Amino acid sequence: MIMQKKMIANHFERLSNTDKTGEKAVYTFVPGNLNELIWSFDLLPVHPEINALQSAMRKQSGDYVLEAEKIGHSEDVCTYVKSDIGMMRKGNIGPTGQRLPEPSLLLLSYTGCFTFMKWFELLKQEYKCPVVMLHVPYQADGRITPEMRFYVTKQLKDVVIPKLEEISGKKFDLDRLRTMLASSARSEDDLVHVWNAAKNKPSPIDAYFGGVYYIGPIFTAFRGKPECEEYYKTLRAEVDQRVKDGLGPITPDGKMHKEKYRLVVEGPPNWTSFREFWEMFYAEGAVCVSSTYTRVGGLYEQGFRHDPDHPLESLADYCLGCYTNRNLPSRVDIIAKDIIDFQADGFVVNSIKSCNSFSAGQLLMMKEIEKKTGRSGGFIESDLVDPRYFSAANIKNRLESYFQMLEAKS
Amino acid sequence: MSETREIVEQCKVLYEDLSLASVKEWKQRTGGRAIGFMPVYAPRELVHAAGMLPVGIMGGGENLEIIKGDAYFQSYICHIPRSTIELGVTGRLDCLDGMLFPAICDVIRNLSGMWQMLFKDKLVRYLDLPQEFTKEIGGTFYKQELQGLVHELEKLGGKKVTPEALRHSIKLFNENRRAIERLYNARAETPENLPTYELYLVMRASNVLPVEEHTALVEKYLAAAARQKRNKLDNARVVVTGAFCEQPPIALIRALEASGCYVVDDDWVLGARYLLGDVAMGEDPLQDLANAYLGDCVETASRYETRLEKGAFLIERVKRYRAEGVVFCAPSFCDPALLERPMLVEALNRANVPHTSFNYAENTSQYHVFKEQTGTFADSIKLWGTA
Ligand code: SF4
Ligand code: SF4
Numbered sequence: 001m002i003m004q005k006k007m008i009a010n011h012f013e014r015l016s017n018t019d020k021t022g023e024k025a026v027y028t029f030v031p032g033n034l035n036e037l038i039w040s041f042d043l044l045p046v047h048p049e050i051n052a053l054q055s056a057m058r059k060q061s062g063d064y065v066l067e068a069e070k071i072g073h074s075e076d077v078c079t080y081v082k083s084d085i086g087m088m089r090k091g092n093i094g095p096t097g098q099r100l101p102e103p104s105l106l107l108l109s110y111t112g113c114f115t116f117m118k119w120f121e122l123l124k125q126e127y128k129c130p131v132v133m134l135h136v137p138y139q140a141d142g143r144i145t146p147e148m149r150f151y152v153t154k155q156l157k158d159v160v161i162p163k164l165e166e167i168s169g170k171k172f173d174l175d176r177l178r179t180m181l182a183s184s185a186r187s188e189d190d191l192v193h194v195w196n197a198a199k200n201k202p203s204p205i206d207a208y209f210g211g212v213y214y215i216g217p218i219f220t221a222f223r224g225k226p227e228c229e230e231y232y233k234t235l236r237a238e239v240d241q242r243v244k245d246g247l248g249p250i251t252p253d254g255k256m257h258k259e260k261y262r263l264v265v266e267g268p269p270n271w272t273s274f275r276e277f278w279e280m281f282y283a284e285g286a287v288c289v290s291s292t293y294t295r296v297g298g299l300y301e302q303g304f305r306h307d308p309d310h311p312l313e314s315l316a317d318y319c320l321g322c323y324t325n326r327n328l329p330s331r332v333d334i335i336a337k338d339i340i341d342f343q344a345d346g347f348v349v350n351s352i353k354s355c356n357s358f359s360a361g362q363l364l365m366m367k368e369i370e371k372k373t374g375r376s377g378g379f380i381e382s383d384l385v386d387p388r389y390f391s392a393a394n395i396k397n398r399l400e401s402y403f404q405m406l407e408a409k410s
Numbered sequence: 411m412s413e414t415r416e417i418v419e420q421c422k423v424l425y426e427d428l429s430l431a432s433v434k435e436w437k438q439r440t441g442g443r444a445i446g447f448m449p450v451y452a453p454r455e456l457v458h459a460a461g462m463l464p465v466g467i468m469g470g471g472e473n474l475e476i477i478k479g480d481a482y483f484q485s486y487i488c489h490i491p492r493s494t495i496e497l498g499v500t501g502r503l504d505c506l507d508g509m510l511f512p513a514i515c516d517v518i519r520n521l522s523g524m525w526q527m528l529f530k531d532k533l534v535r536y537l538d539l540p541q542e543f544t545k546e547i548g549g550t551f552y553k554q555e556l557q558g559l560v561h562e563l564e565k566l567g568g569k570k571v572t573p574e575a576l577r578h579s580i581k582l583f584n585e586n587r588r589a590i591e592r593l594y595n596a597r598a599e600t601p602e603n604l605p606t607y608e609l610y611l612v613m614r615a616s617n618v619l620p621v622e623e624h625t626a627l628v629e630k631y632l633a634a635a636a637r638q639k640r641n642k643l644d645n646a647r648v649v650v651t652g653a654f655c656e657q658p659p660i661a662l663i664r665a666l667e668a669s670g671c672y673v674v675d676d677d678w679v680l681g682a683r684y685l686l687g688d689v690a691m692g693e694d695p696l697q698d699l700a701n702a703y704l705g706d707c708v709e710t711a712s713r714y715e716t717r718l719e720k721g722a723f724l725i726e727r728v729k730r731y732r733a734e735g736v737v738f739c740a741p742s743f744c745d746p747a748l749l750e751r752p753m754l755v756e757a758l759n760r761a762n763v764p765h766t767s768f769n770y771a772e773n774t775s776q777y778h779v780f781k782e783q784t785g786t787f788a789d790s791i792k793l794w795g796t797a
Pocket of ligand 2: 489516655743744747
């Protein structure tokens with residue numbers, strides 16, 4: 001935690017100083033992010049979703065969303081977008097309280113969500129800066145075809161890299177990229193080890209609420225950097241130690257005592273009442289042993305690694321492989337497999353009002369997962385960053401009934 | 411009954427026929443297969459060249475009672491997927507041998523996966539339309555997508571899709587697009603003679619009729635409308651935008667017109683007008699279709715716009731059809747349309763084009779609020795030239 005805080009603080013410090021240092025910022029999205037490529041040009045990545053969720057955790061997103069609605073954004077659309085627009089309109093102050101630099105480029109990695117496109121079209125109007133589109137096809141049949149890989153790689157080569165060269169004023173350095181990809185792969189090994197640790201009983205980690213912290217460095221600005229590798233090495237050692245000591249996860253209230261229910265969770269968390277939400281689980285002895293949200297930035301447990309020997313192809317596969325870029329039957333299979341592999345008692349779907357990419361089809365997914373695993377699912381609804389859609393009493397009620405049902409079944 | 415009325419009544423029957431009796435009848439008559447497609451754009455030429463009937467599915471509209479569909483979707487998801495699922499699980503789409511889901515938004519995309527799970531014995535294909543528009547990159551990818559679709563259709567139909575058949579289909583759809591363009595131009599010229607309510611039903615007929623029949627229908631309607639002179643009202647000329655997927659109920663379209671607006675352009679049934687020019691008919695028809703998609707097309711929310719400033723296309727339409735204002739009319743919870751709207755609003759403000767906005771659902775039954783809003787809008791345009 002301390003290591004991660006330091007990494008974030010340094011990064012935002014650097015971002016806030018770009019007017020003095022002349023460094024340039026590239027805004028891009030978490031799913032399918034090309035972090036190593038951006039860093040290899042000495043450009044600084046900024047992820048608007050992370051800013052939005054951080055604003056929510058600091059209880060500012062509600063105002064930002066209202067600000068965006070005031071200037072004409074619909075109540076019905078993704079609140080990440082509105083939080084970001086509202087934040088920008090209110091001075092673009094980032095999560096550390098420092099001002100974020102304007103983007104020199106919007107790198108629209110269009111992976112797993114259509115809203116990304118609209119989001120950066122909107123930012124383009126605000127910042128009047130260049131945009132480069134990387135269109136990542138959808139895995140509609142649950143597999144990556146050679147044509148898809150070729151299409152993405154070709155865009156990287158012919159469109160994205162030349163644009164990054166132009167913005168940075170630097171030549172593309174393949175060796176530098178390779179070094180970073182090798183580093184990414186080592187972090188990815190360690191992260192997978194951490195996820196797999198949840199197969200132990202008790203699980204030493206909470207792979208959803210704790211998991212969102214564990215994915216911090218690798219899903220955001222740090223993948224491919226030495227400090228990221230260091231972070232995952234340390235995390236792995238810590239988790240191994242917890243397994244040896246037979247310990248459960250750490251919660252905001254300290255150690256978790258008894259693991260009563262093991263759950264797989266589908267969908268992003270609510271950020272505006274994150275601790276309260278988490279407490280509804282750990283207070284009941286429910287541990288999340290696996291979650292799909294922690295795969296939006298990469299599904300490493302299925303074997304994918306960034307590959308220095310095939311740099312662009314592996315970046316392409318990375319983009320193509322993100323969780324929300326998989327078709328619904330594949331998502332069902334992933335969850336069903338985790339329920340079995342992690343010996344979960346059941347699964348919970350947190351359906352997010354904002355996010356059609358995750359939410360559309362989840363009710364049918366639930367039925368299919370139940371059919372495949374024989375385990376029942378619980379269903380709750382909230383939003384990412386709009387506090388108006390977090391009804392604590394309602395969610396608590398539903399979860400309690402669900403836990404009672406699991407209890408009765410056991 | 412007047413000639414136009416007769417044609418429109420015929421179209422209305424097709425519109426209201428949610429069980430696709432006309433498609434079943436076509437299948438029986440020809441022994442062919444039918445392939446459904448969701449909005450916005452699908453290359454119907456391929457389906458046609460495979461000897462099959464492309465059938466546009468645009469949800470259930472205002473006439474479908476949702477009994478099962480709501481159990482598949484949360485309340486904050488637009489209406490069209492639930493009514494489409496309702497049509498599917500109640501057997502109304504059984505006559506379709508397959509469904510195409512063009513890349514337009516996350517809801518339609520995920521609906522393709524739902525279809526894969528629910529209708530395992532049918533052809534289900536997600537059509538990934540490129541957002542990169544160069545011939546070498548996006549074009550290569552898209553041509554492969556088209557080739558993939560051709561293979562699947564050939565497998566299903568047991569017959570090769572030849573270049574000749576494709577060229578013939580392209581020719582028929584080119585003719586259809588030209589007829590539709592004449593229809594839209596005629597409405598813009600004399601909106602009193604081609605009420606939008608009628609034009610809309612004529613357009614909706616393109617979803618189920620074989621293309622040759624639809625072209626003939628458009629021509630027949632055009633001729634009949636030209637003969638039947640109606641009174642010109644002092645209405646405001648408006649372009650309607652935002653309704654490219656889930657369709658507004660017919661009564662809403664009528665309410666819009668009754669409130670004092672002449673609709674002179676719209677994006678309903680947009681797939682039939684998506685390509686702006688003719689598709690070439692060269693040696694490699696798949697390449698020609700791919701080129702047409704990459705080239706001159708409408709600007710719409712699901713297509714990444716690289717050539718123009720946001721809103722330039724809309725403003726060009728406003729000018730071309732001498733519109734006095736724009737009505738944003740978008741389905742509730744439609745991310746693409748609703749996120750697009752602020753950008754278009756900004757462009758219209760810069761160009762001093764008055765506009766108003768409202769949201770609907772395909773099964774909305776309360777129209778008086780819309781009617782009042784668009785009525786006030788039309789009045790203010792007529793009084794002050796602004797809203
Ligand atoms: S729709 Fe979902 S995936 Fe897309 S930007 Fe919004 S929260 Fe992210
Ligand atoms: S109405 Fe909008 S959100 Fe709904 S399916 Fe159509 S395009 Fe997607």
